[in-house]
Amino acid sequence: MVSDRGIGPDETNPGLVSAAIQAITQHIRVEGLGPGDLLPSEADMTRKLSVSRTVVREAFRSLSAMRLIDMSAGRRASVAKLDIGAMSMVIEHGVTTEQISVQQVYDVRRTIEMRTVALAALRRTDAEAAEIQKCARLMRENYRAPEIVMEHDIAFHEAIARASHNPVFSLIINAFSGVTRRTWVIGWRTRVTEEEQIKMIEGHADIARAIIAGNPQLAAEHMAAHFDKSVKALIDAGIA
Amino acid sequence: MVSDRGIGPDETNPGLVSAAIQAITQHIRVEGLGPGDLLPSEADMTRKLSVSRTVVREAFRSLSAMRLIDMSAGRRASVAKLDIGAMSMVIEHGVTTEQISVQQVYDVRRTIEMRTVALAALRRTDAEAAEIQKCARLMRENYRAPEIVMEHDIAFHEAIARASHNPVFSLIINAFSGVTRRTWVIGWRTRVTEEEQIKMIEGHADIARAIIAGNPQLAAEHMAAHFDKSVKALIDAGIA
């Protein structure tokens, strides 16, 4: 009954659970559900698919782990808002199992952020511009506390991605933030002098200014310079 | 006993299953496991975490759904090779629930493929060059059968991503192929005349030639032209 062609994702391996996952995602598609809409209860699905609740539960739980649906006790599952969810798990997995190098992640980030920063310069709202500028300012104000600088650094890049008004960019950048968090300090430490550290922070301010000025070209140039320096710092630190 | 800090991804929501997922991924990290390495059995995990097999199973199943581990009957689970897995599910979910538009996906693809094509021109092996060229040739040879052209088109872009020698690019491009598959025909239909269709196919040949010639700039230009035309075709067809 179930087609064995791998059209939809995840539909390669057999088993009742995969079929149930497929059935649930198909239900979302067919019913045209959007974020927040309720899914059938596990009992309903159990009847509809004629399988045990165990199977249905594992399917729901899998979708929940990917953050495609939200689950909570007592309530029926609902369609989830777009979220990094699985994406960051995949990236983390790739890095920890050494199938992806940190440098490769940075290359992708550079590629994407050259675009988000240009889009942000063109499409940012005033509120978004303020948010970006605020992150840059907080980096400067806390430049003696690396951990805090890092968080604002990450928030800075996420804010730019948001200002690109393309959620896919946000998704991808956010998915990388776990890796960034685990390598950021290494890059920071290679900037031994306070002057170098301040220069790095000022690089962010340059980017922010270009975005606020609505100058995509300049913003992209500053972003490129920023990444080139960051990658160089990582390479100097011996990150392959 | 279980730390409630949400450092790792997915560690926001409570519950024994999330804790188990965390425990398994942590096991992979701590033990330094790589693709193919075996994980503890469900019974082992049940004992180690002092939870029921139900919980452990749902955790394993969730990781399996994300394709972070491989499961099959009778065998213990093993660490999985890098795979689109969850990534494509997230993208599909975003598109079907209308949180992502097709055009946004194409903008991301354009951004990324401008880079992969340049990298491919610089880093491709001869075998990879041949593969890319073969896809372009097969498109031309089958230009009367849209479905077949489409498959070779998708394979063409995936081959370029592979030739970039950065698996993260491959991952992302592959994650988009589901969306591509569902919109490709629409773009094709707007190219009403046979001449236009052939021109589109020739665009791919141009890209392939530039890659083989090792000319990243030219390759990127052809890729940009290709995407601009594709997006225009989709917009003409009314895809928002």
Next chain:
DNA sequence: CAAGAAAACATGTCATACAGGTTTTGGGCA
């Protein structure tokens, strides 16, 4: 020593039970 059977182990699925959270229902009171 090799081949094959048996045992041990592993996952896949099902049924049942109960705790605890959420929504619905319905009755009582103003």
Next chain:
DNA sequence: TGCCCAAAACCTGTATGACATGTTTTCTTG
């Protein structure tokens, strides 16, 4: 009638036990 609250119905979270089926290990036997 209309509102509030308690009970009931419904739902998910977790545990346990059982059995089928697939895989690996072990041991016997030729």
